[in-house]
Structures are given as C-alpha cells and as structure tokens.
Amino acid sequence: MPQTTKDTPMMQQYWAIKKDYQDAFLFYRIGDFYELFDEDAIKGSQLLELTLTARNKSAKDPIPMCGVPHHAAQNYIDILIDKGYKVAICEQVEDPKQAQGMVKREVIQLITPGTMMDQNASTAKQNNYLTALTLIDELYGLAYSDLTTGEVRTTTLHTFNEVINELLNLNTKEVVVDANISEQEQQQLQSLGMMISHDKVLQESSEFNFVNQKLTKQGEQAALKILISYLLETQKRTLSHLQQAESYEIDQYLRLNHSAKANLELFESLRTSKREGTLLWLLDKTKTAMGGRLLKQWLNRPLLNAKLLQQRQEIVATLIDHYFERATLQQALQKVYDLERLAGRIAFGSANGRDLIQLANSLKQIPTIKEVLQQLPEPTLQKLGTSLDDLADIRDLIQRAISEDAPISTTEGNIINDGFNQQLDEYRDAVNNGQNFLVQLEAEERKKTGISTLKVGYTRVFGYYIEVTNANKKNVPTDRYQRKQTLTNAERYITPELKDHEALILQAKEKSTELEYQLFTTVREQIKAQTERIQALAKQIAALDVLQGFAVVSENNHYVRPELSTKQQDVEIINGRHPVVEQVLAANEFIPNSVEMKKDTDILLITGPNMSGKSTYMRQLGLIVIMAQVGCFVPADRAQLPIFDQIFTRIGAADDLISGESTFMVEMKEANDALLHGTRHSLLLFDELGRGTATYDGIALADAIIEYIHDHLGAKTLFSTHYHELTQLAERLPKLRNVHVGATEENGKLIFLHQVLAGPADKSYGIHVAKLAGLPNDVTQHAAQVLSVLEAEGSDLVNDLPTPEQLPLFRIAEEPEPKIEPKQTTQAEAMSPEVSALLAEIKNTNLMQATPIEAMNLINQWQQELNQQNH
Numbered sequence: 001m002p003q004t005t006k007d008t009p010m011m012q013q014y015w016a017i018k019k020d021y022q023d024a025f026l027f028y029r030i031g032d033f034y035e036l037f038d039e040d041a042i043k044g045s046q047l048l049e050l051t052l053t054a055r056n057k058s059a060k061d062p063i064p065m066c067g068v069p070h071h072a073a074q075n076y077i078d079i080l081i082d083k084g085y086k087v088a089i090c091e092q093v094e095d096p097k098q099a100q101g102m103v104k105r106e107v108i109q110l111i112t113p114g115t116m117m118d119q120n121a122s123t124a125k126q127n128n129y130l131t132a133l134t135l136i137d138e139l140y141g142l143a144y145s146d147l148t149t150g151e152v153r154t155t156t157l158h159t160f161n162e163v164i165n166e167l168l169n170l171n172t173k174e175v176v177v178d179a180n181i182s183e184q185e186q187q188q189l190q191s192l193g194m195m196i197s198h199d200k201v202l203q204e205s206s207e208f209n210f211v212n213q214k215l216t217k218q219g220e221q222a223a224l225k226i227l228i229s230y231l232l233e234t235q236k237r238t239l240s241h242l243q244q245a246e247s248y249e250i251d252q253y254l255r256l257n258h259s260a261k262a263n264l265e266l267f268e269s270l271r272t273s274k275r276e277g278t279l280l281w282l283l284d285k286t287k288t289a290m291g292g293r294l295l296k297q298w299l300n301r302p303l304l305n306a307k308l309l310q311q312r313q314e315i316v317a318t319l320i321d322h323y324f325e326r327a328t329l330q331q332a333l334q335k336v337y338d339l340e341r342l343a344g345r346i347a348f349g350s351a352n353g354r355d356l357i358q359l360a361n362s363l364k365q366i367p368t369i370k371e372v373l374q375q376l377p378e379p380t381l382q383k384l385g386t387s388l389d390d391l392a393d394i395r396d397l398i399q400r401a402i403s404e405d406a407p408i409s410t411t412e413g414n415i416i417n418d419g420f421n422q423q424l425d426e427y428r429d430a431v432n433n434g435q436n437f438l439v440q441l442e443a444e445e446r447k448k449t450g451i452s453t454l455k456v457g458y459t460r461v462f463g464y465y466i467e468v469t470n471a472n473k474k475n476v477p478t479d480r481y482q483r484k485q486t487l488t489n490a491e492r493y494i495t496p497e498l499k500d501h502e503a504l505i506l507q508a509k510e511k512s513t514e515l516e517y518q519l520f521t522t523v524r525e526q527i528k529a530q531t532e533r534i535q536a537l538a539k540q541i542a543a544l545d546v547l548q549g550f551a552v553v554s555e556n557n558h559y560v561r562p563e564l565s566t567k568q569q570d571v572e573i574i575n576g577r578h579p580v581v582e583q584v585l586a587a588n589e590f591i592p593n594s595v596e597m598k599k600d601t602d603i604l605l606i607t608g609p610n611m612s613g614k615s616t617y618m619r620q621l622g623l624i625v626i627m628a629q630v631g632c633f634v635p636a637d638r639a640q641l642p643i644f645d646q647i648f649t650r651i652g653a654a655d656d657l658i659s660g661e662s663t664f665m666v667e668m669k670e671a672n673d674a675l676l677h678g679t680r681h682s683l684l685l686f687d688e689l690g691r692g693t694a695t696y697d698g699i700a701l702a703d704a705i706i707e708y709i710h711d712h713l714g715a716k717t718l719f720s721t722h723y724h725e726l727t728q729l730a731e732r733l734p735k736l737r738n739v740h741v742g743a744t745e746e747n748g749k750l751i752f753l754h755q756v757l758a759g760p761a762d763k764s765y766g767i768h769v770a771k772l773a774g775l776p777n778d779v780t781q782h783a784a785q786v787l788s789v790l791e792a793e794g795s796d797l798v799n800d801l802p803t804p805e806q807l808p809l810f811r812i813a814e815e816p817e818p819k820i821e822p823k824q825t826t827q828a829e830a831m832s833p834e835v836s837a838l839l840a841e842i843k844n845t846n847l848m849q850a851t852p853i854e855a856m857n858l859i860n861q862w863q864q865e866l867n868q869q870n871h
C-alpha cells in the first residue's frame, strides 16, 4: 500500500520497514503484540484464523490490521513457516520510556523454512537443512547447514538429477540459488515443494572464513558463501556455532537414489507415508534426539569402508554381550538432552536458564558413560571412555551460577543462585531487609492504631499500602495516613515512611533483576566460547547412542553379524528375513528364505504367483545390505555379503513422484540408470520390469536388459517376472538361475508357502488370485476354461490366444495371465520370422545411447509392427 501524507508517523515507519520485506509477513511489535497490517493482515487473518480489524477505523481508508500476543507468537510463526511463508520479526529496539518521538524499530530476524530455530518434540529427531546451490564450470556446488545444530556440509554434483536426489534425501525445505541456476531448474525445485530464495548482498564474513577452512573446490566454496551470506542476512547475528564445513562425494557412500529409498521404505511407508513400518522405525532404539538424527543420516549414507564397518560391528557385538553395562549406558543416555541444539541456542543467544540447567544435567551423565565404556573389553569404546571430554568446567559453572528452578524468562530474575555474585547478594539482602521492615511496620502500626486486622500489601500499580477494613476506618490516624485507594469493604493508605522504603525495595529489586540478566548473559557467553567442545561431545554421544540401539534391535530380533568381504562378490544369506515384515506378522509366521549367489550366479530370476512374496524377498535383500552397510547386524541365521557400491531398484508402484511421467517411462529410466551407472559391485532389484507395456515389448525389453546385465554388467540382480517365457533364459545364460516362490493348491484353494525354491514356477496361480480378489465366478470359470484348453493343446501364448471377439470375457480376466508350459524351443524359434527380426532389432538396439523420447518412439514403432503381425 502506498504511503500517504495522512499516515501517522508509526505507519510511515511501518511502510519504510515493510518495503524491504515484501516477500515476508512483517510481525510489527507494538507493546505486547505483534501487529500485521494491510495485505499481510488480510492474508494472515485467514491463514491464522485471526479477527481482522482496522487501524484508523473512522478514517476514509482504514488500514486492515490483526495481531497476536507476543508470548504466543511462536505458534503463529510455526504455522506460517509450515505453510511455506517467511516471517520478519520487527522489534522495538529502544526503551519506549527513553525514546524521543517514535520508538525505533528494526527487523531483528527473518525466519524462513530453512532457518527455523524453534524445534518441538515432533521435529527433535529431524534435521532442518537450508541448502545453497550454484553452478560453476558445469558442476553443481551444494552447501547445506542445519542452523539448529551448526552442521555444515558441501558436495559437488555432476547433473541436476543428482542435485534433486540429494535435496530430496536431505528433505531440504528451502534452497538459496544464484543466477547460475536456470529458471527451469528453479521451477523444478519449486514443484517438489522447496522454497527458492535469493541472497541479495553476497557478503564476505569471518563466519565464512572459519567454516570454509577445509574446502578446496570452487563450486562448494561459492555455494558456502551464498549459504552463509543468506544466514547472516536473515538471522542478523553472529553465527559462531557453525562448524567447519565437511566436504563429501556421493560415491564415498553406498548410492541409493531417492526412489530406491522410497521403494525400500527406509524412512516413509509407501502405503501410509508414516514412519511406522519403515527401516528407520525398526532400527531407532536411540535414547537421544541427536542419536535419532544421526541414525537417519547413517541410513541415508551407508558406508563403503570395510574397516569402519568392522569397527561398528565390534562395538555392537560388545554391547550385545554386556547387558548390564548397556543398561547403565542407556539409563545415562536417556537423561542426556539435545546437546547439539542446546549448543545452537546458546550460541544463537536464545538459550534461557532452563536450557543451561538441561545442559548441566546432561553433562552430569558423562562421568557414568565414561566409566562404563572403560569397563568394556573393546578398544574403540575404551578409547572413547578415556578421551570423552566431560566438560566438567561448564557443568561446574552452570551449577554454581544458575538456579535449578530458573524460569523461562531471562529478564525477570530468579535465575542466578545465591552466593554466585556478591553484589547480587547485597541487592537481594536489601530486598529481604525491606520485606522484614514491612513485617515489622505492620506489627507496629497495628499496635499504634489498635486495628488488629491492619495489613501491609503491594500491587504493581499502587506500590506498597496499608489496608484497613471499612469497620476500622474511624481509628485511622489521619495526620499520618494518606488515603490512596478505596475498595468496596476497605480503604488503602500510604505513609511517608512506607513510601521511602518502597523506593529502596523497588530500586534494589530492579537492580538485582538487571544484574541477574547481565550475569546470566555473561555465563551464557562463557559457555558459548566452548561451543566446539559441546558439539564434539554431542557427536560422540550420538554415535554411541545409535550403536547401542543397533545392539538392542539385533539382540531382540536375533540378528547375526554379517561377514563382509571386499575381495569377492558372493552373497550367501541363510534363512534371511524381511526385518520389518517379520515384525508386523505374528511370531513365527514369517517364512525365512535364503539367497545364494556365489561366483556362478549373478542373476536370480524369480517367478511365482501374485502375492506369494516376490517383492518381499527382493526388498529383504536390499534392506539386509543396507543394515550391513550401516554396521548393524542382520535378520538371518548366517550372512556373507560383499560391500555393494550402489543399489538400484524398480519395485512396487512405478508412479514417478518427481516428473509425473508414465509408469513405463519411469521403469525404462530406472533401468537405464542402472545399466548406465551400475558396476559389478552393484545390486539390482527389478520387480516385474517391463510390465508397464504390451506383453511383447515387455518380454523383449526384459530379455534384453537381463542379457545386458549378464554379459556386460555382472551386477548381482534379483529379477522377478510374470513372463514365464523368460525362465528359458537359464538355458543360454550360465550365470542366471531360476527360482520361484512356492504355492500349492488344496481343494481348489491357493495356499501360499512364501518359500523360495529352486527352478521356475511350474504353474500360474493367477486365476486363483483373481478368485481371492473376488472377481465374479463367471469370469474366473471362463478363464479356467481358457487355461485348460491352452494347457491341453500345449499351445503358444502368442499364436493360440482366442481373439477378444471369440471370448469377450477374456478381456476382463486377462490380468492374471494364463501360463503355458515352457517349450523346449527358444522364443525366436516359436515366433514368426517377422517377430524374430523384430526381436533381433530390439536386442541390438543400444538403449544407453537413446534418449527417453527416442526409446518411446522406437517402442511405439515396434508395437505398431507387432500389431500388424497379429492382424
């Protein structure tokens, strides 16, 4: 709204400030309220369900207004941030009593989704990252930080797809970009729910110099500069708790793209989008919020380093074997508050007395933790036990200075302990003496006046008074008493003596409160100087907490320590279980299955009826690998595993959350990704790849992909399929083995055995599954007839299928596919020369060199040719 000449000085000040914060809600402090004006007020009143009023109501053009009490502001700020807005907090920055004219006001902080400092119980175990992104010499530089913990990391990425993956993995809500990031890229990030921000004035700072120390890559340094500059611009204070940036490369860790993490349900259940039923949910037996956050980071980045993994395994094994020590450790950890975020708040200047008490109480646990660790027969734990800094000096300072019962407010006294500061003790004595004087005065006045019910009291507005009930008013010595206030049944008076003491007491009180605040901030500053030590301790405690959690789940669920090999790629899991599904089923209901893929086997081709457990078997292997590569034990009787470099998946619903592309396109892209980037150290989990297109194309593509993996990649691969034709590949591909998930039929009913057995499935149970699903009897009976005809004739799926016109109902029953007995002829022999030629063309097409659109066009062309063949 434009400024008009009629604007009051206050509104002029408002508009002047608002001008710089057009994209934020301006919370403008007036007394005990934050007020919103004009468009902010209209929009804010709707979003926050506040009553909309107006300033200058009687004027011609009143200004819409709404407000929130300052003590309740945080809730409203949280709501706006959660809805993806920014909030600028504008405070009175001088004492109104001393102000000449308008009170000076300034924005003291711009709160954005990526810079929220306020954390509640539900976000305790989550990091909140702000990310900065730039592009230099065709490389993306990425820097991100969690302002609440001070963690800073940087990396360099080659493609925008990698950037998206990393940002989704980090669950980043806000990305600060510079002009090198194109409009289109920015829009793509926005469409994924990320706020895009820009840094207005790129500034050099001592913070940048400190955080930047270890970085060498240009892109990462540039991104870091944007990040820190934006943080300084929005937070408007020093950021001394930011740690030195750690640079990493994504291939230092087991690579899993975002959709693989979603498919394997690491952090979010596919069905409910909740944490329950995920690997994180299962493994999180941490006692601290820091441990909870670190576990999530570990699962996001499983390790490749065998030595580090051995070390984690040793610790888990030792903690499993020492139940009592572990119990003591857990009890101590339980009492450790969020050291990282406490350190953040202390450095940020927002910590109160209670925060410091929480810090001291946490530090009290460290000696116990050190003692237990030193008792354990494991070198890393023992070393940790000796080297852990118990921060006794900080604990001692807090215990001496800060009252156990410190209030939330830092400005109203009662924070500092007696005996900590002489001057404060003197003020407090003065206040106490004053109080004693009043007690004496009351007794004396009762005596002098003979009024036994006379009382000395205090109110904020009137100060100290002498109160006399109406019945006794006549006995009041009017020469000394001066009437001050009349109540219904009493009268209040003051005397000169009382007023003198009032001044003394109030002065002492005011001085003591002021001094307390000063002392408190000094203590806080002293602790702030030790931020790095607190952060170092927090990191060690967090790791210890995650590992004790691994010990707990491993023991409770009878996991075994996997043998990890860097020399060979053999996979041998005896009686493995799906860690989450087995928790959901009743005891002993889960049927364990082995996975054996030694030198002679790279690919397991899995067949079996729907619902038999094919996906579960594949996910099981993926999860076991991830658990092994974060250092946890695994659900099996025995497990020998290589260290995988990447896991590629194509499991479950193929909808692409990112680009909204068709199922088939996503399938092909994911296959392409695996074939292009996979190595013989990778794990591929492909569930019914190719089902997103026509049967012919599906079979042909699946065949070509399997052969490519077999001949060129050599990656360990689980490939499930309903295309029975593919099982014949075992004859040609020596490193492919058929397995199937067993089922039997009893009295016409299908019994799932959930057991993975050697060889291809010998019968399709599609019709039974269709029955279970409740398809009309007509349909399933009809399908059964078709099946028996097909089986009796040993016919060929392709050539002998009745046309839809002949069997109208068949179209409905098509989904559970009737299966034919495998013939001894190869596929190419069974088909017409045209189809064979087509197949050869498909096989020889190099998908790696085709763009997705070209692939689509090719497939379209093949489909048309095939259709011509069929007619």
Ligand SMILES: Nc1ncnc2c1ncn2[C@@H]1O[C@H](COP(=O)(O)OP(=O)(O)OP(=O)(O)O)[C@@H](O)[C@H]1O
Binding pocket: 581, 589, 590, 591, 592, 593, 608, 609, 610, 611, 612, 613, 614, 615, 616, 617, 754, 755
């Ligand atoms: N090993 C097992 N032991 C016990 N129950 C299992 C086992 N494996 C799977 N199940 C149960 O069977 C259900 C179906 O499993 P899953 O989704 O893996 O089947 P599927 O063969 O992949 O099916 P579709 O082909 O229809 O995708 C699971 O929800 C689970 O409850």
